[in-house]
Amino acid sequence: MTSFPSLGEQEALSYLWPPFGHDSADLDLFRSSILDFHAHHGRRFAWRETSDPYRILLSEVMLQQTQTSRVEPKYEQFLSLWPDFSSLAKAPLDELLFHWKGLGYNRRALNLRKSAALTEQWGWTIPPDEKAISSLPGVGKATTAALLAFAYQMQSIYLETNIRRVLLTCFYPEAEHVKDKELEQLLALLVAGIEDVKSWYYALMDYGVLLKALLPNANTRSAHYTRQSAFENSNRQIRGQLIHLLADTGAKDSREIVSILSRFDEERILSCLADLQKEGFVQESGGVYRIPRE
Known part of the structure; x- marks a missing residue:
């Protein structure tokens, strides 16, 4: 399920109100609300059904600034051509870029292949080590946190655009110029009470996707918000x-x-x-x- 056809706007917004505080009772209420939403309306994708670091890194890189509807067929195609780090490391660049077409930001494909080659030192996998993961080309803070959470159920601080939208909407409904550092501190409090970290972050992302369709973009109130430059004629x-x-x-x-x-x-x-x-x-x-x- 890639959308929320059975969820009405009123029901969707009922998970938000009243705005939440930072005390333990409100944090518990927020966790239970988001997990309840996910239990009834969570989306399903192939990359959510695995803990394989290769498949998770592949999906995370593909999903950067790209809609899930465009990623799904490409993800399956890549796995059929290059099912693991070893095979991707040997992929001819011209073939890789040919099959990457439609995903945009071609540098991601080049970095992905470079990262695949570097995993040979770890036996063609990625270890549950933040420093090792962040050393891979093009792998930043969010992707590192995603790998730790989704491959290893570690309580990493995974702040991406949909999760940022949820936190700003639910905890900072009137605030402007909210810094990521403050949101990361809030995430640390929230994830500390979570056993299934993987499902928790999927739940937050799914609710963020829903909020994007229902409300004005809360991310404009982030201190780090920048409007994407026009693509046409760039x-x-x-x-x-x-x-x-x-x-x-x-x-x-x-x-x-x-x-x-x-x-x-x-x-x-x-x-x-x-x-x-x-x-x-x-x-x-x-x-x-x-x-x-x-």
Whole structure:
């Protein structure tokens, strides 16, 4: 279930009121309310049915700024092609980027493959060690916490956009410029009373998804909120089209590339090509650009 068709707006918002305080009674009431919501309306995804660090890292990376409806088929496809860290580490980059198409932010795919290669030192897995996990390319604070919680049921402090929305709505309904440090301290209090950490964080995320559909975005009241820049006609759009052009149709010289992407300025195209080359996404030889296989 990827939506909440049986849940009316009034029932959904009943889990919120009155706003909660930080005393033990309110924390207990909030926990029971969120877990009750999840018991009746929680969503199900394949990556929630596993504790395999590979599958959890794969899903977490794919889900960054990407809707679950786009991730679900890609997640299954990746597992069929590369079922573990060892196979993903050996995946040709051009194939990886070809199958990543539709998820956006191609650097995530490159970092994922680099991370897979680094897990060889741990026997092709990821240990329950915060320092080790955070050493992987592109793995930040939230992804580290997710791996600790979802693979190992550790009481990590997992603050992502949907969870932030729930905490701001339920505990800080009028506050502005709320810092993540304060929310993390609240999360630490909440998770300390939880046995099934994995289900707890899934419950918070699901309720955050529901609130997004029902209420104005509470995350704008976060001290760390920034509006995402427009994608249309951005360098990010040019980079994505360059990668998928070369991954889908093979090597091309710069004149052909500029001709195909003629809606964009030539200088910007060549600048993006140069950046992609520096970052390892693209190789150039004799004036011809291609996605490297290795």
